[in-house]
Amino acid sequence: MGRIAKYTRRGFLGLGIAAAGGLAVGYYYYQKPYPNPLPDTLEDGEFTFNPYVIIGLDNRITIITPRAEMGQGNHTTLAALVAEELEVDMDQITAEHGPAAPAYYNSAMMRDGAPFAFFEDGLVAETVRGAMGVVGKFLALQVTGGSTAMVDAYDKMREAGAAARMVLLEAAAARWGVPVENLKAARGAVLHPNGEQLSYGALVAEAALLKPPGSVVLKDPSEWRILGKSQQRVELLEKVTGAPIYGIDVELPDMLHATVSMAPRFGAKALSADTAAALATPGVLNVVEFVTNTEVGFGIVASNTWAAFEGARALNPTWEAASYPGDTAGLTALFDTTLAGEETFTMGGEGDAPGALDAASDRIEARYSVPFLAHTTMEPMNATAQFRDGKLKLWLGTQAPGLAASASAALLGIEAADVEVETLRLGGGFGRRVEADAAVYAAAIAAQTGGKPVKVTWSRETDIQHDAYRPMAVAQMRGALKDGLPEALDMRVAAASINKSFLGRVFPSLGGGGADRSILDGGFDQPFSWPHARFAAHQVDTAIPVGFWRSVGNSVNGFFYESFLDELAHAGGIDPLEMRLKMMQDPRHAPAREALKAVARMAGWGAALPEGVGQGISHVLSFGTWVAEVVQVDMRSGKVKIDKIWAVADPGLVLDPANLKDQVSSAIIYGLSAAIGQEITFADGRVMQENFYDYDALRMAGCPEIEVALLENSPRMGGGGEPGTPPVAAALGNAIFAASGQRLRDLPFGNSVEFDLG
Amino acid sequence: MELLVNGNTHVVDAPEEMPLLWVLRDMLDIKGPKFGCGVGACGACTVLIDGEPVRSCVTAAADISGAVTTIEGLPDGERLHKVQEAWIKHEVPQCGYCQAGQILTAVAFLERTPNPSDRDIDMAMDNLCRCGSYPRLRAAIKTAAGLEG
Ligand code: FES
Ligand code: FES
Numbered sequence: 001m002g003r004i005a006k007y008t009r010r011g012f013l014g015l016g017i018a019a020a021g022g023l024a025v026g027y028y029y030y031q032k033p034y035p036n037p038l039p040d041t042l043e044d045g046e047f048t049f050n051p052y053v054i055i056g057l058d059n060r061i062t063i064i065t066p067r068a069e070m071g072q073g074n075h076t077t078l079a080a081l082v083a084e085e086l087e088v089d090m091d092q093i094t095a096e097h098g099p100a101a102p103a104y105y106n107s108a109m110m111r112d113g114a115p116f117a118f119f120e121d122g123l124v125a126e127t128v129r130g131a132m133g134v135v136g137k138f139l140a141l142q143v144t145g146g147s148t149a150m151v152d153a154y155d156k157m158r159e160a161g162a163a164a165r166m167v168l169l170e171a172a173a174a175r176w177g178v179p180v181e182n183l184k185a186a187r188g189a190v191l192h193p194n195g196e197q198l199s200y201g202a203l204v205a206e207a208a209l210l211k212p213p214g215s216v217v218l219k220d221p222s223e224w225r226i227l228g229k230s231q232q233r234v235e236l237l238e239k240v241t242g243a244p245i246y247g248i249d250v251e252l253p254d255m256l257h258a259t260v261s262m263a264p265r266f267g268a269k270a271l272s273a274d275t276a277a278a279l280a281t282p283g284v285l286n287v288v289e290f291v292t293n294t295e296v297g298f299g300i301v302a303s304n305t306w307a308a309f310e311g312a313r314a315l316n317p318t319w320e321a322a323s324y325p326g327d328t329a330g331l332t333a334l335f336d337t338t339l340a341g342e343e344t345f346t347m348g349g350e351g352d353a354p355g356a357l358d359a360a361s362d363r364i365e366a367r368y369s370v371p372f373l374a375h376t377t378m379e380p381m382n383a384t385a386q387f388r389d390g391k392l393k394l395w396l397g398t399q400a401p402g403l404a405a406s407a408s409a410a411l412l413g414i415e416a417a418d419v420e421v422e423t424l425r426l427g428g429g430f431g432r433r434v435e436a437d438a439a440v441y442a443a444a445i446a447a448q449t450g451g452k453p454v455k456v457t458w459s460r461e462t463d464i465q466h467d468a469y470r471p472m473a474v475a476q477m478r479g480a481l482k483d484g485l486p487e488a489l490d491m492r493v494a495a496a497s498i499n500k501s502f503l504g505r506v507f508p509s510l511g512g513g514g515a516d517r518s519i520l521d522g523g524f525d526q527p528f529s530w531p532h533a534r535f536a537a538h539q540v541d542t543a544i545p546v547g548f549w550r551s552v553g554n555s556v557n558g559f560f561y562e563s564f565l566d567e568l569a570h571a572g573g574i575d576p577l578e579m580r581l582k583m584m585q586d587p588r589h590a591p592a593r594e595a596l597k598a599v600a601r602m603a604g605w606g607a608a609l610p611e612g613v614g615q616g617i618s619h620v621l622s623f624g625t626w627v628a629e630v631v632q633v634d635m636r637s638g639k640v641k642i643d644k645i646w647a648v649a650d651p652g653l654v655l656d657p658a659n660l661k662d663q664v665s666s667a668i669i670y671g672l673s674a675a676i677g678q679e680i681t682f683a684d685g686r687v688m689q690e691n692f693y694d695y696d697a698l699r700m701a702g703c704p705e706i707e708v709a710l711l712e713n714s715p716r717m718g719g720g721g722e723p724g725t726p727p728v729a730a731a732l733g734n735a736i737f738a739a740s741g742q743r744l745r746d747l748p749f750g751n752s753v754e755f756d757l758g
Numbered sequence: 759m760e761l762l763v764n765g766n767t768h769v770v771d772a773p774e775e776m777p778l779l780w781v782l783r784d785m786l787d788i789k790g791p792k793f794g795c796g797v798g799a800c801g802a803c804t805v806l807i808d809g810e811p812v813r814s815c816v817t818a819a820a821d822i823s824g825a826v827t828t829i830e831g832l833p834d835g836e837r838l839h840k841v842q843e844a845w846i847k848h849e850v851p852q853c854g855y856c857q858a859g860q861i862l863t864a865v866a867f868l869e870r871t872p873n874p875s876d877r878d879i880d881m882a883m884d885n886l887c888r889c890g891s892y893p894r895l896r897a898a899i900k901t902a903a904g905l906e907g
Contacts, residue, residue, distance in 0.1 A: 242828065
C-alpha cells in the first residue's frame with residue numbers, strides 16, 4: 001500500500017510536471033512522449049525504467065496496468081504483455097493501476113471514433129485514424145472504454161517490458177565483462193553461459209543508470225510463454241475475501257458521509273425543499289446546494305450513509321417541469337417525427353438505395369425501436385473528495401481519471417494540475433464510469449465541508465434515475481429483394497448523439513461534436529456487400545443525458561440491422577445463414593464468414609427441430625472483433641425458454657483465451673438482460689424505474705448455457721469487453737420468429753412475450 | 759446495542775431502525791458486505807446470522823440477537839473456506855462486487871443442501887451479478903460441494 005499512498009500525495013496531471021529525480025531513464029515510444037510519472041512514487045530501493053515497470057533491489061517487480069479494472073480481467077492481461085517481454089513469470093509480479101498521468105493516454109479509443117468501417121484500410125481511413133490517435137494523446141485521455149485496452153497496450157507494453165529487459169541484460173554484460181549476445185534472461189534473472197545468474201534485483205541499480213535502447217525487437221508470437229495462454233487473474237484473493245478495494249470502501253480520518261438529491265427531470269431547478277426536516281434527521285449534519293453543467297441538486301451531509309439517505313428523503317424537494325416531452329409516448333412521437341424529416345447526416349452506403357427501392361417490386365418495410373437503458377453497475381455511483389488549500393483529492397472507481405479531474409477542476413475553478421485522483425477498483429463500469437458526474441458532485445460537496453473529506457454515495461434509485469442512458473432509438477428499415485437476395489437497403493435511425501450529450505457534460509466548450517457515428521454504428525460499418533444501401537442518421541436532441549452503454553451504438557443498430565436481414569431472408573425464402581454468406585463475398589469479409597460458419601457448426605444449424613423450437617443467428621463486427629451468435633429457444637410451453645447460446649468471436653489475436661471467453665459470455669448476459677426485460681421509461685418528465693425490483697437483470701436461474709469459441713482470422717487486433725453484446729438481441733428475436741412466426745421489433749421483448757426464467 | 763460480529767462483541771450507539779449493513783460498513787468499518795440496492799433486491803449485502811443468509815440492508819441492527827458472520831469472518835485464520843477456494847479455482851469474480859454476498863449465500867446453502875442438483879442451485883442462488891459470472895459460479899458451487907471439478 002505504500003506506493004498507493006504516494007499516488008494520493010502527489011499530483012501527476014499537469015503536463016508541466018517533469019520526471020523528477022535522478023532516475024528518469026524512461027524509455028519512450030513516440031517522438032514527444034509524456035514524462036514517466038513513476039519516479040516520484042518510488043519507495044526506497046525501487047527503480048523505474050519506463051511508465052510501466054518498477055523493479056526493487058529485493059526483486060519485487062511491479063507492473064503498472066493503467067486501465068480501469070472493472071471485471072474484464074485486463075490487469076492480468078496487461079501485466080502479461082510486459083511480463084512476456086521482461087522475461088518474468090506471472091507469479092513474480094504485482095499489478096498496480098498506477099497514478100493518473102498523461103503517459104497513459106489511450107490512442108486506440110480515438111482511432112475507433114473515425115467514421116470508417118474496421119476493415120476499411122484505404123489511405124484516407126488510415127490517415128484520419130492516425131490523426132485521431134494524435135488527438136487522444138493531446139487530450140491525454142486515460143480512458144478505459146471502447147474495448148480498447150488491449151489494442152492500445154499491445155505494442156506499448158510489450159516494448160516497455162523488452163526495453164527494461166535489454167538494459168538489465170546490458171548491466172549484467174558489463175558486470176561480467178561478456179558480450180550481451182551471450183546472455184539470456186529468464187524468470188527475473190540474467191543467465192551466464194557458465195550457469196551463473198544474477199537476479200533483476202541485483203542488477204537494477206546499475207541498469208537504471210543506462211540509456212534506454214533506441215529500438216527494441218519484440219518476440220515472435222511463436223516464442224510466447226505467457227501470452228496466448230489463459231492466466232489466473234491477478235486479483236482473485238482480494239475479491240473472494242471481501243477486501244475493501246472499491247471506491248465505495250474508502251475510509252479516511254474525519255471522513256463525512258453524504259448523498260445527493262437531484263432534479264428528477266433533467267435540467268430542472270428546485271422550487272422548494274424542506275431543509276429543516278432534513279436537518280432534523282438524526283445523524284444529518286448539513287444540507288448544501290450545488291450547480292453543475294448538468295444538474296442542480298443538494299448534498300445531504302451526515303455522520304453515516306444511511307442517515308444521509310434518510311435526510312434526503314426528508315428534504316423532499318419539488319422541481320420545475322421538464323423541457324422535453326414528459327412521457328414515453330411523447331418521446332416516441334418526437335422520434336417518429338424526426339425520422340420522417342430530413343436526415344442529419346449519412347455514413348457509408350453504396351449505389352442509389354432510394355431509387356432502387358422505388359423501382360423494386362419486391363419490397364419490405366418495418367419499424368424497429370429500442371428504449372433508453374440504465375447501466376446499473378453493481379456498485380452504485382460514488383466518489384470521495386477532499387478540498388483543502390485550493391487542492392482537490394478524489395478517490396473513486398473511474399474509467400476516465402483524467403476526465404474526473406478536469407471536470408471537477410472546472411467546477412471548482414482550479415487547475416486540473418491541482419487535482420489528484422486515486423483510482424480504486426470498480427464494481428462494474430460498462431461505460432457508466434466514463435462519466436465524471438459522481439466525481440464532480442463529490443467535489444462540489446467537498447467544497448462545503450470545511451476541508452473535511454466526504455464520501456458521497458448515491459442511492460440505487462438515484463443511480464438509476466440519473467444515468468447517462470443508452471439512447472432510445474427508432475429505425476425505419478426498407479429493403480428490396482431481387483431473385484430472392486437482398487438488393488437494396490434504406491436504414492434510417494433516429495437517436496440522440498452521445499458525443500454531443502457527453503461533450504456537453506465534460507467539455508462544454510468543444511460544442512456539438514459533429515456527425516456522431518454511434519447513431520449508425522453496427523449498421524453502416526458491417527461486412528456486407530449491397531448493390532444499394534443507404535444509412536441515414538436523424539439526430540434527436542433532448543435534455544435526457546445519453547452515454548456509453550456496453551458496445552454503444554452497436555447494441556442498437558446490431559439489433560435493427562441483423563433482425564431486418566432475417567426478415568429479408570424469410571421474405572426471399574432463403575436460409576438466413578446462407579443469405580449472409582452470399583452477401584459476404586468480399587475477401588475483407590472473410591472473418592465474418594468463418595465466424596458464422598463456425599457458430600452454425602457448433603449449434604447444429606439447419607438440423608430439424610421440433611415444432612415450437614427455433615434457432616436465430618446474427619453477426620456483428622464491433623470494436624474490431626467479429627462475433628457470430630446463435631440462440632435456441634423453446635416456446636412449446638407458451639413461454640420463451642432460452643435453451644442455449646453459442647458464440648464465436650474473432651478478435652484477430654487472442655491474448656488470454658479463458659478471459660476473452662468470459663468477456664464474451666458476460667457481454668452476452670448483459671445484452672440478454674436488456675433484450676428480455678430492461679427499459680427506462682418516462683412519465684411527467686421523470687424516469688419511472690427505481691431499483692432492481694422494476695429494473696432487474698438476469699439471475700442465475702434465467703441464465704442459459706453459453707458456449708463460446710474463438711478464432712484468429714481477423715487481420716487486426718480487436719477488443720474484448722463489448723463485442724459479445726450487440727448480436728444477442730437480434731439472435732434472440734430471430735430465434736423467437738423461427739420458433740413461433742412472431743416477429744418482434746421492439747425491445748425489450750418481455751413486453752410482447754413471456755419468458756421462462758426458471 | 760451489542761453486536762457479535764465475526765466473534766467480536768461491539769457496543770454500538772445507533773438508531774433503532776438503522777440497517778445492519780450501515781452499522782457494519784460505516785460504524786464498524788467492516789466493508790465486506792456491499793451496498794447494492796438498499797431494498798433487499800440484490801443480495802450484495804448478504805451476511806450470515808447464526809448461519810442463515812440475511813440481507814443486511816433491510817435488517818435493523820437492533821433486531822439481531824444472533825452471531826453475525828461477514829466474509830471477513832469466513833476463513834479459519836489464514837485458511838480460506840472451501841467455498842472461497844472453489845471461487846479461486848474457477849476464477850469466478852469479474853468485478854467482484856457481488857461476490858462476498860454470493861459466497862456467503864453459497865456457504866449457507868451448502869450447509870443445508872450438501873448434494874445440490876442444478877435446480878437446487880438455481881433456486882437458492884438468487885443474488886444479482888451484473889457481470890454475469892453465473893456460469894463459473896455454478897461450477898464453483900459444484901466443486902465446493904465435492905460434486906465435480
Ligand atoms: S443491498 Fe441489500 S439486497 Fe441489495
Ligand atoms: S462479479 Fe461483478 S457483479 Fe458479480
